[in-house]
Amino acid sequence: MGKKDKNQVKEITPMDVDFPQWYTDVISKTELCDYSPVKGFMVIRPYGYGIWELIQKHFDKRFKETGHENMYFPLLIPESLLTKEAEHVEGFAPEVAWVTHGGEKELAERLCVRPTSETIICSMYSKWLNSYRQLPFLYNQWCSVVRWEKTTRPFLRTSEFLWQEGHTIHETAEEAQEETMKMLGVYKEVAENMLALPVMVGQKSEKEKFAGADATYTMEALMHDGQALQSGTSHNLGQHFTKAFDITFLDRNNEQAYPFHASWGVSTRLIGGIIMVHGDDSGLVLPPEIAPIQLVVIPVAQHKEGVLDKAWEIGKALGKAFRIKVDDQDGYSPGWKFNQWEMKGVPIRLEIGPRDIENNQCVLARRDTGEKVSVSLDGLEETVKALLAEIQQNLFDKAQKMREEKTSVAADMDQFKTVLKENPGFVKAMWCGDRACEDKVREETGASIRCIPFEEEQETLFEGKCVCCGKPAEKMAYFARAY
């Protein structure tokens, strides 16, 4: 039975030794996901999927609060639909999977497995929309999409991933822009408050924008290794698709008009971000808001009378307010269990042994700081609630501090290369707006423009000279190497 054990990692490689290996070890040892028999496709295991369910819950709640409803569109899209919008097909055609046979027959027209659903959704919107009275259309879809990738890494870049795609239609350009920005705001709020991921928001360059968009906005998080992760995008699609798909409506002046369109998406990639921002050499560190298990109860000397009963009594009581687990497995020492749950990133470990019971107390150990405190069993729910909130905030603060420490400025290309080498991370630099400079920076440093911050976060650095060509530049951009 040689097939067994082949994927069992004994130790987690330290981050500083080999960051990519650390990442692979963590997701494998904590059973977040696994490689499948289909190259580039991953299996999301229960612990990973549990995180995704919580991420979904936080986003979906806000989508609904902002008036959006969910729908479901077909997985397969006829080639003729995919090719209707020129920029879009150019962007996506090279990376789609094609269904050519169905039910043992060759199909008259190839169908692609959706890489994103603008085309199929717009073909239906065209059928449904008649009058401005129906607008806005505020719809979203949770689904999986397929994009044929050459190099893949679990959660970060896989040939299939889970995501949501919002597709909204509006009477005016202003409303579409408002929606685009509103949803970027929702993304940032959830990323920061629920996932504890500080994000830079701003606009993508022409080069980096979505295939078929007027403008793409993004949120970018910075990983432990100094690389950026695009963590969510919101697109103002203007009338690209509404014209290509003949979506028209009778406007307030009783005239036929093309409406305006926005789309926005986040994906399972966020799980990769959570791992690489919060994790450490012991494994995962999960923010309480998205931790499938927020607190694990570990009985100490569990063979002694009353210990297991007390552990379960506490577990059941806390289970009403939190996601908890009681680890009462026989045959494993408390120390072994401590390590397991530490590796799994559970925010709080609760230890309870005979002496604790005598003193009406228990020990709470924080995953984020390693601190241990003895607390009274009276008012335990309140104590845990406060501690979880503190951990959630601390993870955000730590990540923000890390990002600040890993953010440099550069006046010219030499300085750019130096700071990026000495302190990998974001480089703030002026950019003249020319594609040639953008390409040159990328070529010489591997860093791309992650985003151009909005007005309120713009700065004029080094007298406004482009970091590459030295000509006058109006905008400061965030550059980084990226996943």
Next chain:
Amino acid sequence: MGKKDKNQVKEITPMDVDFPQWYTDVISKTELCDYSPVKGFMVIRPYGYGIWELIQKHFDKRFKETGHENMYFPLLIPESLLTKEAEHVEGFAPEVAWVTHGGEKELAERLCVRPTSETIICSMYSKWLNSYRQLPFLYNQWCSVVRWEKTTRPFLRTSEFLWQEGHTIHETAEEAQEETMKMLGVYKEVAENMLALPVMVGQKSEKEKFAGADATYTMEALMHDGQALQSGTSHNLGQHFTKAFDITFLDRNNEQAYPFHASWGVSTRLIGGIIMVHGDDSGLVLPPEIAPIQLVVIPVAQHKEGVLDKAWEIGKALGKAFRIKVDDQDGYSPGWKFNQWEMKGVPIRLEIGPRDIENNQCVLARRDTGEKVSVSLDGLEETVKALLAEIQQNLFDKAQKMREEKTSVAADMDQFKTVLKENPGFVKAMWCGDRACEDKVREETGASIRCIPFEEEQETLFEGKCVCCGKPAEKMAYFARAY
């Protein structure tokens, strides 16, 4: 703009005139779903998807309460995996969609779009399982599947549908059987208590069982037109797949053994069942537990001072406890709105006008019976809560009465044909167990064996003679024409 209006149904065809047309009119006029540009694939619109989200919520809650966790497996399955279990590939190969090209290159091996996931899941279980200590594996997946269908009908039979598939692995045959029956019980409980669908449960015949199962169990609901709808199945897969996929474990005797396997699924087909069991000539009738809108507030004489304010005040208060909508659209009469929401199957309509406000009351109209009562605004939440529970129960009772009325018995083929013609529905009849008799009944009447009830619901009819061949028969079966 000839494209518009083409799908707008003016009236709903009465059920008795043309049941299939009634069904099509209802789903179209209520905007539950729509036909897509891909033949056989449907779009689930927000109102339909809202029902699905509630169905999912009820099931998922119970799956988790019974110890199951969700995961996600790849959409695409290599041909070599699909063909590993002989019966399975024979059952599914004729109806799969094949991906032959990815990223502009022809693939070395074809990949099928999952028609169900036993094969890909078992290939991973084989990798994960080592010891009996890990068992049982209690996992489930929510996803879409593709089965190339020649004749399709929205929700009932489409080339793509949404479903869940539970896949569990157990140490012993007994445990696998116990799981199979437990999940059938969960299905029945949700169908009856949440969807208000009375179901017959029992075993499938050899002919009708799942491709690769030892035994298939089913729940069958009876539609208004007397046809049955298979509404959920639970399979004991024995060791078919564990052997084919070399899933082994070290058992309690320290020996390598093959474990036992169960799988179970329900799908968006349930929405079709809800429509065809509860609906009437005015449109949908939704059980409160799965109604996206449980109560609609309609202001009467809404231009009069205070009416809209009061409608919203009531709506907001009730909105804390129920899924509600306030229809304050201008330019539509209350009567028009009454019809709209009646068609959409909203369980309770709340009417509030100036005179009601004066008297501190409102009118509640029930969708299921059409009854209208004036009730006090004091204690309204409790009144509504009780009425929703009453409606939920009444829908179940009505459906059960309908099923009883549409259930006949038959001693021989002549009687079988007569009762099926005069009172289309379930026919209870003895069956000797021979495939030849099963086939003959099907051929001559169009009715198939829907299920063989369990011991406690077995009966011996007509001295235990097979309805077809007259030979001794031990079992009574439910026959019906089916969707």
